[in-house]
């Protein structure tokens with residue numbers, strides 16, 4: 001099974017390989033446009049980015065499955081603050097399924113800068129004095145003190161999008 005993941009970020013490719021481990025998948029990275037903002041705001045824009053990436057990745061070559069992974073920030077009903085969110089989409093061209101990852105509250109100073117229009121990745125690097133945290137453990141790793149990292153969070157989001165392709169109960 002040839003699978004394209006719609007991103008040049010190695011952490012997204014690693015998450016896809018990890019989610020599909022043992023299923024005979026060959027995963028290629030296809031850096032395609034997400035069709036949404038660099039920093040999606042809200043669940044709707046983040047899901048849309050994941051769906052667009054999945055479709056664009058599928059169309060980028062001769063693939064059986066396209067995968068899209070999108071990070072965003074959102075307010076959550078009933079909870080204070082701004083949350084890091086992540087959504088995954090998988091498509092075979094006929095059906096498209098989505099799944100979400102954890103929601104992790106951002107520290108207020110980071111949230112304020114993102115609300116003001118900055119991208120989370122660069123803000124995290126600035127605050128932590130690191131470079132490329134989004135390609136490594138990610139905000140998910142830093143903000144959970146390493147209980148999870150960005151790869152495992154994205155793998156869980158993708159699990160929800162892939163399940164319906166493998167589990168008969170979801171038959172259309």
Ligand SMILES: O=P(O)(O)OP(=O)(O)OP(=O)(O)OC[C@H]1O[C@@H](n2cnc3c(O)ncnc32)[C@H](O)[C@@H]1O
Pocket residue numbers: 006007008009012038039040069070071072084119120121122124133134135137138139140141150
């Ligand atoms: O090359 P792409 O695929 O775009 O990879 P990306 O790291 O930019 O990832 P997204 O576009 O999906 O994420 C949107 C923004 O949110 C940031 N972001 C999302 N999750 C993050 C995380 O765990 N740690 C740091 N930044 C994160 C990311 O750096 C972007 O600025």
Ligand SMILES: [Mg+2]
Pocket residue numbers: 038
């Ligand atoms: Mg990006």
